[in-house]
Amino acid sequence: MEALPPMDETETGPEMSLILRLNGESLAIPVRHVHEVINAIPRTRVPNASAMAPWLINVRGAVVPLVDVRRRLKMPPRDHDDGRIVVLDIPRGAESHRLALLADGVEEVMEIDPLRIEPLPPRGAPWPIEFVRGSIRRDGDLVLILEPESLFEPETGSRPLH
Template identity: 40%
Template sequence: MTNNTGSLGAVDAAMALTFSLDGETFAVPVQHVREIIDPLPITDVPNADQVAPGLVNVRGAIAPFIDLRHRLGMRPAVLRETSRILVLELTLEGEMTTVAMLADDVDDITETTSADLETVPDLGVRWPTEFIKGVAKKDGALVILLDVQTAFAPKPSH
């Protein structure tokens, strides 16, 4: 990660991992990505919230499975040959937490600067805007940068 600071024209550049969900490209900052692995069995937790319906065993450590598709109001995932689990390390509610989520495909690592990000309009967006930090254009496509603190939090912060 590059962080250039100065008085005028300061640019913050950050590396982000892009992945696909339901045909859309999303991104999370790479510093939160611990690993990318093949899909694992999800153990359902009785009476769990649909956003965090179960647990996965990641190399002997139990991690909550976050259903980002449900949180974003998308249709349920269909496992594909390209599906991968992203294991993320985040500070949630003041504690370092490992979570897992299913992506349809993992695309690339890209650099995004604060100048690339545009705010998300309140109208015309399919997803709850509190989960989105901004939108960037990369190679003619839109990349939705997730706000990891709200998108993966146990309960949405409204």
């Protein structure tokens, strides 16, 4: 898949989001963060690395941390290496950092109207709500809208991801 065009961050209307599957859940990541989507490629485990980013991958000559989003969202670990890798550019201050995550699959790119986003209940969610901006309904399915900036912050007391 080719690199996706960035979205103008000053826009307040609908935002294009990449919908991916992870552990049976539909998750949305704003397209403005998505650099590219690739097939799963070999990864290298890094000794003494952050538990959240235990692997590195080579994406077109660049070494990129592969983040274990399942761990962050308190989902069961993945027992296979197939799927898709979503390469993201995450702003951090004046800079942008490239990270990747392993998804079970990529479903579509869809427009999300901010007026349709529902807040999550403060209790009872099976995932940490600080990483999820809200949810929307799509054909009866719940789609969680991730907050990539907070999702990829290092865990308290752990090493930086890059």
